Amino acid sequence: MSIIVPDFPASRLRRNRRDDFSRRLVRESSLSVDDFIYPVFVQEGKGILQPIPSMPGIVRYSPDTLMSVAEECVKLGIPVLALFPSIENDKKTPDGIEATRPDGLIPRVVRQLKTAFPELGILCDVALDPYTSHGQDGIIDDTGYVLNDETLAMLCQQALVQAEAGADYVAPSDMMDGRIGKIRQALEDNHFIYTRIMAYSAKYASAFYGPFRDAVGSSGNLGKSNKMTYQIDPANRYEALREVAADIKEGADLVMVKPGMPYLDILRDVKDEFKMPTYAYQVSGEYAMIKAASQNGWLDHDKVMMESLLAFKRAGADGILTYFAIDAAKLLKHV
Numbered sequence: 132m133s134i135i136v137p138d139f140p141a142s143r144l145r146r147n148r149r150d151d152f153s154r155r156l157v158r159e160s161s162l163s164v165d166d167f168i169y170p171v172f173v174q175e176g177k178g179i180l181q182p183i184p185s186m187p188g189i190v191r192y193s194p195d196t197l198m199s200v201a202e203e204c205v206k207l208g209i210p211v212l213a214l215f216p217s218i219e220n221d222k223k224t225p226d227g228i229e230a231t232r233p234d235g236l237i238p239r240v241v242r243q244l245k246t247a248f249p250e251l252g253i254l255c256d257v258a259l260d261p262y263t264s265h266g267q268d269g270i271i272d273d274t275g276y277v278l279n280d281e282t283l284a285m286l287c288q289q290a291l292v293q294a295e296a297g298a299d300y301v302a303p304s305d306m307m308d309g310r311i312g313k314i315r316q317a318l319e320d321n322h323f324i325y326t327r328i329m330a331y332s333a334k335y336a337s338a339f340y341g342p343f344r345d346a347v348g349s350s351g352n353l354g355k356s357n358k359m360t361y362q363i364d365p366a367n368r369y370e371a372l373r374e375v376a377a378d379i380k381e382g383a384d385l386v387m388v389k390p391g392m393p394y395l396d397i398l399r400d401v402k403d404e405f406k407m408p409t410y411a412y413q414v415s416g417e418y419a420m421i422k423a424a425s426q427n428g429w430l431d432h433d434k435v436m437m438e439s440l441l442a443f444k445r446a447g448a449d450g451i452l453t454y455f456a457i458d459a460a461k462l463l464k465h466v
């Protein structure tokens with residue numbers, strides 16, 4: 132890029148900044164409700180709106196109460212809802228087999244949502260952590276190491292059950308090697324040729340997922356162990372590009388970078404390098420930080436929320452998974 136700036140005063144960059152109309156005219160990126168994917172937590176039961184203390188304003192829904200949120204998304208024009216289950220502890224096992232049950236919580240909720248709101252896109256996370264008694268994303272050996280190839284078979288089953296229930300997107304967030312290719316093959320073999328794969332491609336071993344693990348109830352099970360043997364080391368940049376390249380080659384339709392705000396450099400790299408539909412996940416810890424600071428009166432909630440979301444667009448995102456989706460959509464639509 133060669134940027135030519137005439138000498139002052141021929142160039143006064145403040146000219147375009149002077150008025151609202153001239154600022155609007157030169158604005159390089161913008162936010163719209165079309166950019167949002169809204170992640171929601173769901174648990175068994177009826178009439179449940181269970182607050183998650185580390186995520187102010189976010190609750191766990193039961194299938195019935197989730198319907199009104201879905202309706203709100205449709206009304207606001209939010210394109211896609213992402214589902215995350217909170218599973219009862221007595222259903223969790225070392226192999227997470229509950230994830231593959233066709234009549235499990237997620238497949239039932241997908242069927243219910245697609246019947247009531249066929250125009251709302253539904254995305255399902257593919258990973259075993261909400262279902263395992265140890266809180267890891269896959270099957271472990273005696274030492275606690277997550278076994279790659281044994282886990283792949285489970286992930287394929289989980290994705291098939293979701294596709295069969297009507298999920299529009301399956302989104303593997305497990306970071307096993309080769310999972311996109313295996314899942315794509317399983318979908319094709321079973322004639323789910325239109326099920327899209329949104330790959331959590333550049334997913335880092337981040338401490339920003341803490342509140343999410345409270346929400347799906349995996350933090351207690353995970354205890355002091357971590358996910359460093361499969362998620363990317365936060366120190367690495369080029370490794371993320373290799374992960375994205377592999378996922379595209381294996382059949383991903385969309386790729387994702389996660390977390391969001393601390394990884395905008397990676398987002399820009401990925402968009403520039405691959406020109407794919409590219410998404411950022413503004414994760415639970417990022418949401419919690421903004422909420423906590425604004426509850427203390429230290430930050431202006433709405434302004435910081437919108438600035439953080441716009442920054443993803445500027446950095447190259449085609450869309451954002453964000454717990455702010457409803458709040459931001461309301462602001463954008465003045466409702």
Ligand code: PBG
Pocket residue numbers: 256258260268304305339340341342343344358413414415416
């Ligand atoms: C499950 C998964 C996680 C998130 C999305 N899918 C947690 C993890 O990998 O431990 C995090 C989302 C968030 O923090 O908002 N594999």
